[in-house]
Amino acid sequence: MLFDVDGTLIDAVDNQRRVWATWAGRYGVDADEVHRVALRTRPWETFARVVPDQDPQECLAALHALEDEDVRSGVYGAFDGASELLGALPSGAWALVTSNYEHRVRGRFARTGLPVPEIIVDAAAVEEGKPSPVPYLRAAERLGARPEDCLVVEDAPSGVEAGLRAGMTVWGVNSATAVDGVHRHFTSLREAVPDILAFARRGGPSGPQG
Template sequence: MTHEAAAPAGPAAPAAPARYVLFDVDGTLVDAVANQRRVWATWAARHELDPDAVYAVALRTRPMETFAAVAPDLDPHACLAALHELEDEDVRSGTYAAFDGVAELLTALPPGSWGLVTSNYAHRVRGRFDRTGLPVPPVLVDAAAVAEGKPSPVPYLRGAALLGADSARCLVVEDAPSGVRSGLAAGMTVWTVNTPEAHSGAHRHFPTLREAAPAILAFATGGA
Protein backbone atom coordinates (compact mmCIF):
# COMPACT_ATOMS: atom_id res chain seq x y z
CA MET A 1 0.00 0.00 0.00
CA THR A 2 1.32 3.41 -0.88
CA HIS A 3 0.73 6.56 1.09
CA GLU A 4 0.43 9.92 -0.63
CA ALA A 5 2.02 12.85 1.11
CA ALA A 6 -0.50 15.29 2.47
CA ALA A 7 -0.72 18.55 0.57
CA PRO A 8 0.86 21.42 2.46
CA ALA A 9 -1.65 23.52 4.29
CA GLY A 10 -2.34 26.94 2.84
CA PRO A 11 -1.96 30.13 4.84
CA ALA A 12 -4.40 30.41 7.68
CA ALA A 13 -7.25 32.81 7.15
CA PRO A 14 -6.88 35.99 9.17
CA ALA A 15 -8.84 35.91 12.39
CA ALA A 16 -11.96 38.03 12.57
CA PRO A 17 -11.53 41.24 14.56
CA ALA A 18 -12.29 40.88 18.25
CA ARG A 19 -14.46 43.97 18.17
CA TYR A 20 -15.20 46.85 15.83
CA VAL A 21 -14.99 50.63 15.84
CA LEU A 22 -17.22 53.05 13.93
CA PHE A 23 -15.99 56.64 13.78
CA ASP A 24 -17.85 59.81 13.05
CA VAL A 25 -15.68 62.05 10.83
CA ASP A 26 -16.13 65.82 11.13
CA GLY A 27 -15.28 66.94 14.64
CA THR A 28 -14.12 63.44 15.61
CA LEU A 29 -11.29 62.61 13.21
CA VAL A 30 -11.03 65.77 11.11
CA ASP A 31 -11.09 69.29 12.53
CA ALA A 32 -13.54 70.90 10.12
CA VAL A 33 -15.77 72.93 12.44
CA ALA A 34 -14.59 76.31 11.16
CA ASN A 35 -14.96 75.09 7.57
CA GLN A 36 -18.50 73.85 8.14
CA ARG A 37 -19.53 77.07 9.87
CA ARG A 38 -18.06 79.14 7.02
CA VAL A 39 -19.77 77.08 4.31
CA TRP A 40 -23.16 77.24 6.00
CA ALA A 41 -22.74 80.97 6.68
CA THR A 42 -22.08 81.59 2.99
CA TRP A 43 -25.12 79.53 2.01
CA ALA A 44 -27.32 81.28 4.59
CA ALA A 45 -26.20 84.73 3.45
CA ARG A 46 -27.28 83.95 -0.11
CA HIS A 47 -30.81 83.41 1.18
CA GLU A 48 -30.78 86.21 3.78
CA LEU A 49 -31.02 83.75 6.66
CA ASP A 50 -29.44 83.97 10.11
CA PRO A 51 -26.17 82.00 9.76
CA ASP A 52 -26.03 81.08 13.45
CA ALA A 53 -29.59 79.73 13.42
CA VAL A 54 -28.94 77.77 10.24
CA TYR A 55 -25.72 76.29 11.56
CA ALA A 56 -27.39 75.25 14.82
CA VAL A 57 -29.84 73.14 12.80
CA ALA A 58 -27.15 71.83 10.43
CA LEU A 59 -25.14 70.48 13.35
CA ARG A 60 -27.84 67.97 14.22
CA THR A 61 -29.43 67.10 10.85
CA ARG A 62 -28.51 66.05 7.35
CA PRO A 63 -28.53 68.83 4.72
CA MET A 64 -31.93 67.99 3.20
CA GLU A 65 -33.45 68.01 6.68
CA THR A 66 -31.73 71.33 7.42
CA PHE A 67 -33.21 72.94 4.32
CA ALA A 68 -36.68 71.71 5.23
CA ALA A 69 -36.33 73.24 8.68
CA VAL A 70 -34.74 76.60 7.87
CA ALA A 71 -35.96 77.30 4.33
CA PRO A 72 -39.09 75.24 3.63
CA ASP A 73 -40.08 77.43 0.65
CA LEU A 74 -36.84 76.83 -1.24
CA ASP A 75 -36.18 73.95 -3.65
CA PRO A 76 -34.18 71.53 -1.46
CA HIS A 77 -32.41 69.98 -4.45
CA ALA A 78 -31.21 73.39 -5.64
CA CYS A 79 -30.11 74.15 -2.09
CA LEU A 80 -28.20 70.90 -1.91
CA ALA A 81 -26.48 71.54 -5.25
CA ALA A 82 -25.36 74.98 -4.06
CA LEU A 83 -24.14 73.55 -0.75
CA HIS A 84 -22.21 70.84 -2.57
CA GLU A 85 -20.44 73.46 -4.66
CA LEU A 86 -19.44 75.40 -1.57
CA GLU A 87 -18.25 72.33 0.32
CA ASP A 88 -16.38 70.88 -2.65
CA GLU A 89 -14.54 74.17 -3.07
CA ASP A 90 -13.69 74.05 0.62
CA VAL A 91 -12.22 70.54 0.21
CA ARG A 92 -10.00 71.86 -2.56
CA SER A 93 -8.90 75.11 -0.93
CA GLY A 94 -9.89 75.15 2.75
CA THR A 95 -7.50 74.75 5.64
CA TYR A 96 -8.15 71.91 8.08
CA ALA A 97 -6.31 69.02 9.66
CA ALA A 98 -6.74 65.65 11.29
CA PHE A 99 -6.88 65.74 15.06
CA ASP A 100 -3.72 64.82 16.92
CA GLY A 101 -3.18 61.07 17.06
CA VAL A 102 -5.72 60.12 14.38
CA ALA A 103 -3.27 58.88 11.74
CA GLU A 104 -1.40 56.66 14.20
CA LEU A 105 -4.63 55.22 15.58
CA LEU A 106 -6.22 54.39 12.25
CA THR A 107 -3.10 52.68 10.91
CA ALA A 108 -2.75 50.68 14.15
CA LEU A 109 -6.29 49.29 14.11
CA PRO A 110 -6.61 45.73 12.73
CA PRO A 111 -7.69 45.64 9.06
CA GLY A 112 -11.42 45.19 8.71
CA SER A 113 -12.09 46.28 12.28
CA TRP A 114 -13.22 49.85 11.64
CA GLY A 115 -15.29 52.09 9.43
CA LEU A 116 -16.66 55.61 9.06
CA VAL A 117 -20.25 56.75 9.61
CA THR A 118 -20.78 60.36 8.59
CA SER A 119 -23.55 62.81 7.78
CA ASN A 120 -21.24 64.19 5.07
CA TYR A 121 -20.76 62.69 1.61
CA ALA A 122 -18.22 60.03 0.66
CA HIS A 123 -16.40 61.98 -2.06
CA ARG A 124 -15.84 64.85 0.36
CA VAL A 125 -14.59 62.57 3.11
CA ARG A 126 -12.17 60.95 0.68
CA GLY A 127 -10.96 64.39 -0.43
CA ARG A 128 -10.29 65.48 3.14
CA PHE A 129 -8.62 62.19 4.03
CA ASP A 130 -6.42 62.45 0.96
CA ARG A 131 -5.34 65.96 1.92
CA THR A 132 -4.63 65.00 5.52
CA GLY A 133 -2.95 61.68 4.70
CA LEU A 134 -5.49 59.49 6.49
CA PRO A 135 -6.35 55.96 5.28
CA VAL A 136 -9.88 55.45 3.95
CA PRO A 137 -11.45 52.14 5.06
CA PRO A 138 -13.63 49.98 2.81
CA VAL A 139 -16.66 50.72 5.02
CA LEU A 140 -17.83 54.32 4.67
CA VAL A 141 -21.50 55.08 5.38
CA ASP A 142 -22.39 58.58 4.19
CA ALA A 143 -25.51 60.74 3.92
CA ALA A 144 -26.46 59.16 0.60
CA ALA A 145 -26.20 55.59 1.89
CA VAL A 146 -29.15 55.64 4.29
CA ALA A 147 -32.75 56.85 4.28
CA GLU A 148 -32.50 58.17 7.83
CA GLY A 149 -29.62 60.12 9.32
CA LYS A 150 -28.39 60.53 12.87
CA PRO A 151 -29.90 60.45 15.53
CA SER A 152 -31.65 57.48 13.91
CA PRO A 153 -29.79 54.21 14.56
CA VAL A 154 -29.87 53.42 10.83
CA PRO A 155 -26.42 54.83 9.89
CA TYR A 156 -24.56 52.93 12.60
CA LEU A 157 -26.56 49.76 12.01
CA ARG A 158 -25.61 50.02 8.34
CA GLY A 159 -21.96 50.39 9.28
CA ALA A 160 -22.09 47.33 11.51
CA ALA A 161 -23.78 45.29 8.79
CA LEU A 162 -21.08 46.21 6.27
CA LEU A 163 -18.40 45.17 8.75
CA GLY A 164 -20.24 41.92 9.46
CA ALA A 165 -20.43 42.85 13.13
CA ASP A 166 -23.04 42.53 15.85
CA SER A 167 -24.02 45.83 17.43
CA ALA A 168 -22.94 44.56 20.85
CA ARG A 169 -19.35 44.25 19.56
CA CYS A 170 -19.20 47.77 18.15
CA LEU A 171 -17.78 50.96 19.62
CA VAL A 172 -19.01 54.31 18.31
CA VAL A 173 -16.64 57.29 18.62
CA GLU A 174 -18.49 60.60 18.36
CA ASP A 175 -18.36 64.29 19.18
CA ALA A 176 -22.00 65.32 18.64
CA PRO A 177 -25.21 64.64 20.59
CA SER A 178 -27.07 63.35 17.51
CA GLY A 179 -24.31 60.82 16.84
CA VAL A 180 -24.33 59.70 20.46
CA ARG A 181 -28.07 59.09 20.29
CA SER A 182 -27.65 57.23 17.01
CA GLY A 183 -25.02 54.88 18.44
CA LEU A 184 -26.96 54.25 21.62
CA ALA A 185 -30.15 53.53 19.68
CA ALA A 186 -28.17 51.00 17.62
CA GLY A 187 -27.24 49.16 20.82
CA MET A 188 -23.55 50.03 20.67
CA THR A 189 -20.97 51.25 23.15
CA VAL A 190 -20.52 55.01 22.67
CA TRP A 191 -17.53 57.14 23.64
CA THR A 192 -17.24 60.89 23.12
CA VAL A 193 -14.11 62.86 22.23
CA ASN A 194 -13.04 66.44 21.49
CA THR A 195 -15.69 68.06 23.68
CA PRO A 196 -15.36 69.64 27.14
CA GLU A 197 -17.67 67.07 28.68
CA ALA A 198 -19.56 63.90 27.77
CA HIS A 199 -22.86 64.10 25.97
CA SER A 200 -25.84 62.52 27.71
CA GLY A 201 -25.78 58.73 27.57
CA ALA A 202 -22.18 58.25 26.44
CA HIS A 203 -20.43 55.38 28.22
CA ARG A 204 -17.03 57.11 28.41
CA HIS A 205 -15.62 60.53 27.62
CA PHE A 206 -12.16 61.73 26.60
CA PRO A 207 -11.31 65.42 26.19
CA THR A 208 -9.28 64.64 23.06
CA LEU A 209 -8.98 61.88 20.48
CA ARG A 210 -5.30 61.52 21.40
CA GLU A 211 -6.28 60.61 24.98
CA ALA A 212 -8.89 58.14 23.74
CA ALA A 213 -6.61 56.37 21.23
CA PRO A 214 -5.08 53.74 23.58
CA ALA A 215 -8.51 52.74 24.88
CA ILE A 216 -9.97 52.59 21.37
CA LEU A 217 -7.14 50.35 20.18
CA ALA A 218 -7.53 48.14 23.26
CA PHE A 219 -11.27 47.82 22.60
CA ALA A 220 -10.70 46.80 18.97
CA THR A 221 -8.14 44.16 19.92
CA GLY A 222 -10.16 42.70 22.77
CA GLY A 223 -8.18 44.25 25.57
CA ALA A 224 -10.81 46.56 27.05
Protein backbone atom coordinates in the same frame (compact mmCIF):
# COMPACT_ATOMS: atom_id res chain seq x y z
CA MET B 1 -14.43 50.15 15.56
CA LEU B 2 -16.90 52.59 14.01
CA PHE B 3 -15.86 56.22 13.67
CA ASP B 4 -17.74 59.37 12.89
CA VAL B 5 -15.64 61.73 10.72
CA ASP B 6 -16.26 65.47 11.11
CA GLY B 7 -15.61 66.57 14.68
CA THR B 8 -14.27 63.14 15.63
CA LEU B 9 -11.31 62.42 13.34
CA ILE B 10 -11.17 65.62 11.27
CA ASP B 11 -11.53 69.13 12.61
CA ALA B 12 -13.97 70.68 10.14
CA VAL B 13 -15.79 73.13 12.42
CA ASP B 14 -14.36 76.26 10.78
CA ASN B 15 -14.96 74.81 7.30
CA GLN B 16 -18.59 74.03 8.07
CA ARG B 17 -19.13 77.48 9.52
CA ARG B 18 -17.64 79.13 6.39
CA VAL B 19 -19.73 76.96 4.06
CA TRP B 20 -22.96 77.75 5.89
CA ALA B 21 -22.05 81.46 6.12
CA THR B 22 -21.56 81.63 2.35
CA TRP B 23 -24.79 79.72 1.80
CA ALA B 24 -26.68 82.03 4.17
CA GLY B 25 -25.34 85.08 2.33
CA ARG B 26 -26.77 83.81 -0.94
CA TYR B 27 -30.22 83.52 0.61
CA GLY B 28 -30.06 86.73 2.62
CA VAL B 29 -30.44 85.13 6.03
CA ASP B 30 -28.44 85.50 9.24
CA ALA B 31 -25.32 83.32 9.10
CA ASP B 32 -25.05 82.78 12.86
CA GLU B 33 -28.66 81.64 13.13
CA VAL B 34 -28.28 79.30 10.15
CA HIS B 35 -25.18 77.73 11.69
CA ARG B 36 -26.91 77.25 15.06
CA VAL B 37 -29.79 75.46 13.35
CA ALA B 38 -27.50 73.41 11.09
CA LEU B 39 -25.58 72.07 14.08
CA ARG B 40 -28.76 70.47 15.42
CA THR B 41 -30.58 69.38 12.27
CA ARG B 42 -30.10 67.71 8.91
CA PRO B 43 -29.95 69.97 5.80
CA TRP B 44 -33.59 69.45 4.80
CA GLU B 45 -34.70 70.42 8.29
CA THR B 46 -32.35 73.42 8.29
CA PHE B 47 -33.82 74.70 5.02
CA ALA B 48 -37.36 74.30 6.35
CA ARG B 49 -36.45 76.35 9.42
CA VAL B 50 -34.41 79.18 7.91
CA VAL B 51 -35.71 79.53 4.30
CA PRO B 52 -39.15 77.87 4.27
CA ASP B 53 -40.14 79.74 1.10
CA GLN B 54 -37.22 78.38 -0.95
CA ASP B 55 -37.02 75.21 -3.06
CA PRO B 56 -35.21 72.66 -0.84
CA GLN B 57 -33.69 70.93 -3.86
CA GLU B 58 -32.09 74.19 -4.99
CA CYS B 59 -30.95 74.88 -1.43
CA LEU B 60 -29.32 71.46 -1.25
CA ALA B 61 -27.64 71.84 -4.64
CA ALA B 62 -26.15 75.16 -3.56
CA LEU B 63 -24.93 73.66 -0.29
CA HIS B 64 -23.37 70.66 -2.04
CA ALA B 65 -21.53 72.88 -4.50
CA LEU B 66 -20.06 74.92 -1.65
CA GLU B 67 -19.06 71.79 0.28
CA ASP B 68 -17.37 70.28 -2.77
CA GLU B 69 -15.42 73.48 -3.36
CA ASP B 70 -14.37 73.52 0.29
CA VAL B 71 -13.00 69.97 -0.02
CA ARG B 72 -10.92 71.12 -3.00
CA SER B 73 -9.63 74.39 -1.54
CA GLY B 74 -10.26 74.46 2.21
CA VAL B 75 -7.67 73.88 4.91
CA TYR B 76 -8.27 70.77 7.02
CA GLY B 77 -6.57 69.22 9.99
CA ALA B 78 -6.83 65.81 11.60
CA PHE B 79 -7.32 65.76 15.35
CA ASP B 80 -4.23 64.88 17.34
CA GLY B 81 -3.99 61.10 17.65
CA ALA B 82 -6.11 60.29 14.58
CA SER B 83 -3.23 59.18 12.36
CA GLU B 84 -1.65 57.04 15.10
CA LEU B 85 -5.00 55.48 15.98
CA LEU B 86 -6.18 54.58 12.49
CA GLY B 87 -2.74 53.41 11.44
CA ALA B 88 -2.68 50.92 14.31
CA LEU B 89 -6.04 49.30 13.45
CA PRO B 90 -6.27 46.30 11.07
CA SER B 91 -7.88 47.42 7.80
CA GLY B 92 -10.84 45.08 8.15
CA ALA B 93 -11.60 45.98 11.75
CA TRP B 94 -12.92 49.52 11.38
CA ALA B 95 -15.25 51.66 9.31
CA LEU B 96 -16.32 55.26 8.89
CA VAL B 97 -19.95 56.19 9.46
CA THR B 98 -20.70 59.71 8.27
CA SER B 99 -23.61 61.96 7.42
CA ASN B 100 -21.45 63.40 4.66
CA TYR B 101 -20.70 61.83 1.27
CA GLU B 102 -17.88 59.41 0.50
CA HIS B 103 -16.17 61.54 -2.14
CA ARG B 104 -15.84 64.40 0.37
CA VAL B 105 -14.56 62.08 3.08
CA ARG B 106 -11.94 60.69 0.73
CA GLY B 107 -10.95 64.21 -0.28
CA ARG B 108 -10.52 65.30 3.32
CA PHE B 109 -8.60 62.16 4.24
CA ALA B 110 -6.29 62.71 1.27
CA ARG B 111 -5.68 66.29 2.44
CA THR B 112 -4.84 65.18 5.98
CA GLY B 113 -2.94 61.97 5.17
CA LEU B 114 -5.27 59.70 7.14
CA PRO B 115 -5.68 56.08 5.98
CA VAL B 116 -9.02 55.20 4.39
CA PRO B 117 -10.77 51.99 5.53
CA GLU B 118 -12.37 49.41 3.30
CA ILE B 119 -15.86 50.39 4.48
CA ILE B 120 -17.45 53.84 4.47
CA VAL B 121 -21.15 54.17 5.23
CA ASP B 122 -22.14 57.61 3.97
CA ALA B 123 -25.34 59.59 3.44
CA ALA B 124 -25.97 57.87 0.11
CA ALA B 125 -25.70 54.38 1.59
CA VAL B 126 -28.77 54.60 3.83
CA GLU B 127 -32.24 56.11 3.64
CA GLU B 128 -32.23 57.04 7.32
CA GLY B 129 -29.33 59.06 8.69
CA LYS B 130 -28.22 59.67 12.27
CA PRO B 131 -29.84 59.69 14.86
CA SER B 132 -31.33 56.57 13.27
CA PRO B 133 -29.33 53.45 14.21
CA VAL B 134 -29.39 52.31 10.57
CA PRO B 135 -25.97 53.73 9.51
CA TYR B 136 -24.15 52.07 12.39
CA LEU B 137 -26.01 48.81 11.99
CA ARG B 138 -25.14 48.82 8.27
CA ALA B 139 -21.47 49.32 9.07
CA ALA B 140 -21.47 46.47 11.60
CA GLU B 141 -23.16 44.20 9.09
CA ARG B 142 -20.59 45.00 6.42
CA LEU B 143 -17.78 44.31 8.90
CA GLY B 144 -19.39 41.02 9.92
CA ALA B 145 -19.60 42.17 13.54
CA ARG B 146 -22.36 41.92 16.13
CA PRO B 147 -23.64 45.31 17.32
CA GLU B 148 -22.85 44.48 20.93
CA ASP B 149 -19.19 43.96 19.99
CA CYS B 150 -18.85 47.34 18.27
CA LEU B 151 -17.40 50.56 19.63
CA VAL B 152 -18.77 53.82 18.25
CA VAL B 153 -16.56 56.93 18.60
CA GLU B 154 -18.57 60.13 18.22
CA ASP B 155 -18.62 63.82 19.07
CA ALA B 156 -22.23 64.83 18.36
CA PRO B 157 -25.54 64.08 20.11
CA SER B 158 -27.20 62.70 16.96
CA GLY B 159 -24.35 60.26 16.40
CA VAL B 160 -24.28 59.21 20.03
CA GLU B 161 -28.00 58.54 19.90
CA ALA B 162 -27.56 56.51 16.70
CA GLY B 163 -24.89 54.31 18.28
CA LEU B 164 -26.89 53.77 21.46
CA ARG B 165 -30.03 52.86 19.53
CA ALA B 166 -27.92 50.35 17.57
CA GLY B 167 -27.03 48.60 20.85
CA MET B 168 -23.35 49.49 20.67
CA THR B 169 -20.79 50.82 23.13
CA VAL B 170 -20.49 54.57 22.54
CA TRP B 171 -17.60 56.79 23.59
CA GLY B 172 -17.62 60.55 23.18
CA VAL B 173 -14.58 62.64 22.26
CA ASN B 174 -13.52 66.24 21.61
CA SER B 175 -15.88 68.05 23.97
CA ALA B 176 -15.45 69.64 27.35
CA THR B 177 -18.59 67.97 28.70
CA ALA B 178 -20.02 64.54 28.00
CA VAL B 179 -22.84 64.09 25.51
CA ASP B 180 -25.84 62.53 27.23
CA GLY B 181 -25.79 58.74 27.12
CA VAL B 182 -22.13 58.04 26.29
CA HIS B 183 -20.56 55.12 28.12
CA ARG B 184 -17.27 56.98 28.41
CA HIS B 185 -16.21 60.57 27.74
CA PHE B 186 -12.83 61.93 26.66
CA THR B 187 -12.11 65.62 26.25
CA SER B 188 -9.91 64.86 23.23
CA LEU B 189 -9.36 62.09 20.71
CA ARG B 190 -5.72 61.91 21.81
CA GLU B 191 -6.83 61.08 25.34
CA ALA B 192 -9.02 58.25 24.02
CA VAL B 193 -6.44 56.58 21.73
CA PRO B 194 -4.95 54.09 24.26
CA ASP B 195 -8.38 52.92 25.40
CA ILE B 196 -9.74 52.61 21.85
CA LEU B 197 -6.75 50.45 20.89
CA ALA B 198 -7.22 48.38 24.05
CA PHE B 199 -10.89 47.87 23.14
CA ALA B 200 -9.80 46.72 19.68
CA ARG B 201 -7.33 44.23 21.14
CA ARG B 202 -9.99 42.81 23.46
CA GLY B 203 -12.46 42.48 20.63
CA GLY B 204 -15.28 44.05 22.62
CA PRO B 205 -16.26 45.71 25.88
CA SER B 206 -14.82 44.45 29.12
CA GLY B 207 -15.32 45.67 32.65
CA PRO B 208 -17.45 48.56 33.89
CA GLN B 209 -18.32 51.46 31.61
CA GLY B 210 -18.44 55.05 32.79
